[in-house]
Amino acid sequence: MAPLQTALGASPLQILWFCLIGLLWTGFFFLEGFDFGVAVLYPVLGRDPRQRRVMINTIGPVWDGNEVWLLTAGGGMFAAFPGWYSTLFSALYLPLFLILVGLIARGVSFEYRAKMPDDRWRNTFDVCACAGSLIVSLVLGVGFANFVRGLPVAPDATAAFGNPNLFTGGFWSLFNPFGLLGGVLFVLLFCTHGAVFLALKTYGEVRERSMTVLKSLGPVTVAVLAVFVVVACTVYGAGENPYLGAPAGALMRAAGICSVVALTVAVLAQRAERNGWAFIFTGATIVALLVMIFTKMYGTLGLVSADMNNPITMVNASSSPHTLRLMTIFAACIVPVVLIYQIWSYWVFRKRISRRELPEHEIEPNEVPATDWT
Structure with a gap:
């Protein structure tokens, strides 16, 4: 891709909402990541329905x-960057x-x-x-790896309004070697996060x-994370993004290195039974990895336009300044309440559990009493 010589020219609110969307995706992967990992590990760690x-x-x-x-991340993308949202549903519908x-x-x-108290039903x-x-x-891993790689898009000449773009690749083109590497990485990382x-x-x-x-x-x-970061x-570094300079490239490399270091520390801490x-460092791994990915996506939104004279960017894909202002006010009022509620819910359910806490027909005798996480 030939570098563009023009600056992006994004407004502060456009930059703010791009960062907020990145933060929402990071929060989702941090919290829901261990949910995914726990469920994927059922066959490995759960030998019977009680476990x-x-x-x-x-x-x-x-x-x-x-x-x-x-x-919230999807809603933020729809409201703040409708051009990005519509293009993604074209590119990643399946x-x-x-x-x-x-x-x-x-x-479900x-x-x-x-x-039903039946093992076959539960299984x-x-x-x-x-x-x-x-x-x-x-x-999700395949998708975000392709954002780093750059999804090829082209303007839709048949569109009656807006600035829609269409994905020029096929469904199977998403499963390229780097995309599959990202998919494997997300599965392994979430399993590690879940096991911790x-x-x-x-x-x-x-x-x-x-x-x-x-x-x-x-x-x-x-090892897989290190390969992905390298x-x-x-191959797909910040130099491929026409809106990023040397500092952004350094940030991308630093975030990638931090993710590998954090995961290494997490593995060592786990072996020491800390x-x-x-858990803190597996979470830090996810945060650093998403910082690396969204740094590369800045400006281009992870898309590579076939028409470089009219590329889709976070400027022409965004909502009006008035809409962004209203969204910012609304987010400032609501998000702190949601965060407080979620922190409170984790505090309420902070205790360790085992078979002892199961219903009577599933109780295993001679379990150790419950204790706090600490």
């Missing part, structure tokens, strides 16, 4: 609240449909699993939760098996 029930109970009070971050199917399968599984819904979480994690969460939130058999799995899962995830920063620190 899987313990795993479900760790995320049961919070999983639906965590998904609010996804809805992947987004797969994500929707996976999220529905997860939600969590809600209906305990409706069926456990498979749905595992498959749904795996699909969502994989497809289980080690922090449970005691007994589930915690012991989580600690064992992390000994092999952690180093593999670090390829992203060298579960709290391990």
Whole structure:
């Protein structure tokens, strides 16, 4: 792509909302990431329905609240950058449909699993939760890797209004080597994040098996993350973005390196059985990785336009200044309330759990009493 010589010229509110959308996606991956990981690990850590029930109970009070971050991120994209939103539904319609199917399968599984005291019934819904979480994690990883790579788009000459662009690649073109690497990375990273969460939130058999799995899962995830960061920063680095200069390239590389270092520290902390620190650093890994990705997406929104005289950018894809001002006022009033409520809910459900906390027909005798995370 030939570099453009013109500056982006984005307004402060456009930059603010791009950063806020990046923050919302980061919050979603931080919180919902361990939800996905816990469900994907059902076959590995949950040998029977009771163990899987313990795993479900760790995320049961919070999983639906965590998904609010996804809805808010999507709503923010729709309201602040409608041109970006419409283009993504052109480019990623089938992947987004797969994500929707996976999220529905997860939600139905969590809600209906305990409706009948039958192991076959529970096993069926456990498979749905595992498959749904795996699909969502994989497809999101493929999608964000393609944002780093750059989705090829072209103006839609048939459009009657607006500034829509159409994806010029095919569905299978999304599953290129780098896209698949991103999908594998997200699955491994969420599984690691989820296993650390289980080690922090449970005691007994589930915690012991989580600690064992992390000994092999952690180093593999670090290796895949390192490869992803190297390829992203060298092959698809900030130099490919015409709106970024040398400082942004340095930020992208620094964020990538920090993500690898943070995950390495998390693995070492977990081996030392410092579960709290391990969870903090797996979360820091996700934050640093998303900073790297959204730094590359600045200005271009992760899109590569075929018409470089009229490319889609965060300037011409955004809403009017008046709309952005109203959205900013609304967000300043509502977001703190949502954050306070979610922090309170995590505080209320902070205790470790095991089979002892299950309903009577699922109780396993001789369990250790519950204790706080601390």
